[in-house]
Amino acid sequence: MCGIAGFADQSGRLKEPEFILQKMTDSLIYRGPDGQGLWFDKEVGVGLGHRRLSIIDLSSEGHQPMLSSSGRYVITYNGEVYNFDELRAELEKCEYTFRGHSDTEIILTAIEAWGLEQAVCRFIGMFAFALWDRKKHKLHLVRDRLGIKPLYYGYVNDVFMFASELKALRSYPEFSQSINRGALATMLRHGFISAPYSIYQGIQKLSPGHILSLDIQQPADSAYQVHAYWSAKTVIERAVENPFTGSFEGAVEQLDELLREAVRLRMLSDVPLGAFLSGGIDSSTIVALMQAQSTRPVKTYTIGFNESRFNEANYASAVAQHLGTEHTELYVTSDEALSIIPRLPTLYDEPFADSSQIPTFLVSELTRKYVTVSLSGDGGDELFHGYRRYFNAQRKWKQIGWMPPGVRDEFGRLIKSVIPRCWNRPHTLGALLLTKNADGLYEWLLSHWKEPTAIVHGGIESLTIFNNHAQQAQLTDFSHRMMFMDLVCYLPDDILVKVDRASMAVGLEARVPLLDHRVVEFAWSLPMDFNKRQGKGKRILRQVLNKYVPKELVERPKKGFGVPIGMWLRGPLRDWAENLLDEYRISHEGYFDPGIIREKWEEHLQGKRDWHSELWNVLMFQAWLENDS
Numbered sequence: 001m002c003g004i005a006g007f008a009d010q011s012g013r014l015k016e017p018e019f020i021l022q023k024m025t026d027s028l029i030y031r032g033p034d035g036q037g038l039w040f041d042k043e044v045g046v047g048l049g050h051r052r053l054s055i056i057d058l059s060s061e062g063h064q065p066m067l068s069s070s071g072r073y074v075i076t077y078n079g080e081v082y083n084f085d086e087l088r089a090e091l092e093k094c095e096y097t098f099r100g101h102s103d104t105e106i107i108l109t110a111i112e113a114w115g116l117e118q119a120v121c122r123f124i125g126m127f128a129f130a131l132w133d134r135k136k137h138k139l140h141l142v143r144d145r146l147g148i149k150p151l152y153y154g155y156v157n158d159v160f161m162f163a164s165e166l167k168a169l170r171s172y173p174e175f176s177q178s179i180n181r182g183a184l185a186t187m188l189r190h191g192f193i194s195a196p197y198s199i200y201q202g203i204q205k206l207s208p209g210h211i212l213s214l215d216i217q218q219p220a221d222s223a224y225q226v227h228a229y230w231s232a233k234t235v236i237e238r239a240v241e242n243p244f245t246g247s248f249e250g251a252v253e254q255l256d257e258l259l260r261e262a263v264r265l266r267m268l269s270d271v272p273l274g275a276f277l278s279g280g281i282d283s284s285t286i287v288a289l290m291q292a293q294s295t296r297p298v299k300t301y302t303i304g305f306n307e308s309r310f311n312e313a314n315y316a317s318a319v320a321q322h323l324g325t326e327h328t329e330l331y332v333t334s335d336e337a338l339s340i341i342p343r344l345p346t347l348y349d350e351p352f353a354d355s356s357q358i359p360t361f362l363v364s365e366l367t368r369k370y371v372t373v374s375l376s377g378d379g380g381d382e383l384f385h386g387y388r389r390y391f392n393a394q395r396k397w398k399q400i401g402w403m404p405p406g407v408r409d410e411f412g413r414l415i416k417s418v419i420p421r422c423w424n425r426p427h428t429l430g431a432l433l434l435t436k437n438a439d440g441l442y443e444w445l446l447s448h449w450k451e452p453t454a455i456v457h458g459g460i461e462s463l464t465i466f467n468n469h470a471q472q473a474q475l476t477d478f479s480h481r482m483m484f485m486d487l488v489c490y491l492p493d494d495i496l497v498k499v500d501r502a503s504m505a506v507g508l509e510a511r512v513p514l515l516d517h518r519v520v521e522f523a524w525s526l527p528m529d530f531n532k533r534q535g536k537g538k539r540i541l542r543q544v545l546n547k548y549v550p551k552e553l554v555e556r557p558k559k560g561f562g563v564p565i566g567m568w569l570r571g572p573l574r575d576w577a578e579n580l581l582d583e584y585r586i587s588h589e590g591y592f593d594p595g596i597i598r599e600k601w602e603e604h605l606q607g608k609r610d611w612h613s614e615l616w617n618v619l620m621f622q623a624w625l626e627n628d629s
Helices: 017-026 084-093 103-114 116-120 166-170 181-190 232-241 248-266 281-292 313-323 334-338 341-348 357-368 388-400 405-418 424-433 438-446 478-504 517-524 539-546 565-570 574-580 583-589 594-605 612-628
Strands: 002-008 035-041 046-052 073-081 125-133 138-143 152-156 159-163 203-205 210-215 224-228 273-276 299-305 326-332 373-375 509-511
Touching: 002 017, 002 073, 002 125, 002 166, 017 035, 017 046, 017 166, 035 073, 046 073, 046 125, 073 103, 084 103, 103 116, 103 125, 116 138, 116 210, 152 166, 159 166, 181 612, 232 478, 232 517, 248 281, 248 517, 248 539, 273 281, 273 357, 281 313, 281 373, 281 539, 299 313, 299 357, 313 326, 326 334, 326 357, 334 357, 341 357, 341 478, 341 612, 357 478, 388 424, 388 438, 388 478, 405 424, 424 438, 438 478, 478 509, 565 574, 565 594, 565 612, 574 612, 583 594, 594 612
Parallel strands: 273 299, 273 373, 299 326, 373 509
Antiparallel strands: 002 046, 002 159, 035 046, 073 125, 125 138, 138 210, 152 159, 152 203, 210 224
């Protein structure tokens, strides 16, 4: 895994371009501590930078940026293409030869042989890369189908720039982008910023499954185009229209086979490899399939907390003992967890407020002491109807959805106008009645701040999958629509961001077998009753796991991967939060309405209400802003 950065200076305004490229690349050193590379074409003003974390082909033959054998293409690449051996064999039959054993060389040769888009469609893996076509004078940016690896881009003073993380763009001395208040409002609602937006005006994230092509011979205002080579919307609509028609037992066997292959490919490595193990369904399945295909005990890692409400280490230990893994666990004190908080703005590089970012970093830090690659179980909830909130949303919509919209709206307004806000349950009912449809209800349930534009000065919320109907898949089943919205929004912009930044901060490569696109496509073809029964999700995934692990070891209510933020804000984090939420400070900065925030803060401190989710979102922006200044 690596960090990439670069630019295309169509205007010719860059002074000391080599120095700037070096500085951008150096800012990502922790993503690639094993080496660096720079490539610069002075004639056209294109620069590519790379920081290397050596995983496959540790020799100098894997060095990047890398030129194709013909010299036409240059690539800087972050990720892994797991089926590179299979592609190599096919290319060798076509008389292509190779000087090394890296997947980077296979990518370049595949592009030369088949063209960019056709080659990318054959890659199985996670990747974000920049490809410079020296013949056509075009720069291409490519991101994997599910958005596992990050890629930012945009114009900064007429210079087109890209990087794995925003800090590389900020390394450019003339970077002066203003804050995107619409993206900030969305961040207050959900705790993250959805692609294609970033916290800065004019800087975007490349959406998953997309290719950006920049023609440097064209004017900047029309120089690039973005298109999808793989569309979750199209794939899912097709899968639902043509569902799996076999038996449940047949589907279990097919899923087992697909997951075995996905895990096998992700176990290929020239450096030590292990897995995160929480003891839940997803991570236990991945570890079970790893151990079933390994001749040695798999190395597994978990962290525990002394607060029993947040601790799952004992469950992980039981699964590890049954499977015979080489298990390492670390119990983390609250002081150790708290010590991470000052580092979060630098680690996540953009306002990000999923508090499980703290234990995710801690387990990554533990794992990196022993291995360089770790497999993770992320993705199971979105693919197999795993979140409890899916059942909660369906239950609530069943209670109110039968009412005609006009009646529901009028009743909701009446409740909100008559019932004082401190009467939480009636007020919540009034707000739910005002949601326009089931999708709106689901968004409301996921919202931390319910009306963030009332708090962010000048904040008009950026379009996300929740409010952009053109992006939404045409799915009749409410369960499918919730899963789809999470797959294309919450998964890439929260879960995968959290894992990427936490693991990369310590030079650890995290791989996610459940997000092999073939597994995703198969999962979406399954009838819904293969996923849920009697109020429980992941039915089919549980059946796969039960072939390897006794049901009693994993069947329990899910605790989540959290920390007691609400309690900490009233205790050891109080002074830190008080400083960031100072009324004069917030007013002077000019982003938020200080009165509303102070009201929530006082109520939380007094124990009247638990506002930790809302406050954590504000605090993560405030801490980021302080670090960014």
